[in-house]
Amino acid sequence: MKASIEILKAFLSKSTQIPVNQIEIEESYLVEKRYKRNEYILSENQVCNHVIYIVSGLIRSFYLKDGLEINTAFHREDAIACSFNSLVNRVASNEFLQTLEETEVLELPYENLLRLYHTSDKWQEIGRILTEKECVFLSNRVTFLNFESAKMKYLNLLKKDPELIQRVSMQHLASYIGVTRETLSRIRSGI
């Protein structure tokens, strides 16, 4: 018996406004997993075969550019994570998923996601609404990154998501907002 399934359903209901009792999923569709700190959930060139729901913990997505790690996203408890393009288009991922804290997840394999989509229009709706939310997040992120100074990007992140700044190291935040570690350090020291 997987206790975290109720937590997942609560997340889905909250995110989509669909009543919990209308959200159905077979327990066998999901796999519970635990990761230690700094473990890789997905590596570059693998095809992403799962959507994961994070019960607890913290995960980062990043890609390599000239050997340097550039973070694209941070995923915390009560959120989902995957390499979106890889999952949806069945292509090799250009990004890694790595835990930054000890992390507990519920894994939904891609083929089960398809089963849900094909057997239930509620799940089509869930997929659509969650994808819409991701779209809104991403278009805000584009605006956030484009045409803003390093200082404004840091201050905006601080305002919008102060908790992230507490939980993620500065070197990881730096590439997420598109500045070097040194510049971020100087911004923080107020120069």
Added chain:
Amino acid sequence: MKASIEILKAFLSKSTQIPVNQIEIEESYLVEKRYKRNEYILSENQVCNHVIYIVSGLIRSFYLKDGLEINTAFHREDAIACSFNSLVNRVASNEFLQTLEETEVLELPYENLLRLYHTSDKWQEIGRILTEKECVFLSNRVTFLNFESAKMKYLNLLKKDPELIQRVSMQHLASYIGVTRETLSRIRSGI
């Protein structure tokens, strides 16, 4: 009789891999409209009440930052356009939609989109897949904008979408890739 409905259906079928004969929509749900060059389809602070399918023409999305126009997207024939966040969350748009060429569209009012979603799981699927594509596009755009030099951003755009560079003025492209007009001009002259 709206001739462009068949064109819309072909677009949806091509984008979603759903056979055309499974895509149904009442003609009365859609409104045909024509805009001249430089007309506004949506202004800041309005709630976006339509998704539009562009039959022909070119539209830009932009927002104002310190009185300056920053372009966020360009939408061409055989594509859809809207202010996504405004449409989905029913909030005032922070962006404008303006034609850059004479443009012919099919307008789908938001309430009709909801009708489609609530009466047909095919339309839930169409919505999901189109939103997925937008997500992939946006996450590529984030990667494209973050941590790239002005020159690389221009060259990447040139490579990925040379047609856009032909059709859109340099001043509009500049803010789209997050550089000033002057810098873009210098990049193009090869300095």
Added chain:
DNA sequence: TGAATTTTGTGACAAATATCAATTGATGAC
């Protein structure tokens, strides 16, 4: 606890890009 490792901070300097001002070139209205 203490050594090793990782992360963060600082300084000096270089490179990239923005800003401001002026000019040239292109386009559209009449």
Added chain:
DNA sequence: GTCATCAATTGATATTTGTCACAAAATTCA
């Protein structure tokens, strides 16, 4: 075709940010 308007270019300079090198601080773990 001409004038007016808008777009693109160019130069000079200021500002921002990156790069490299190293030191200080914090964290990890044996």
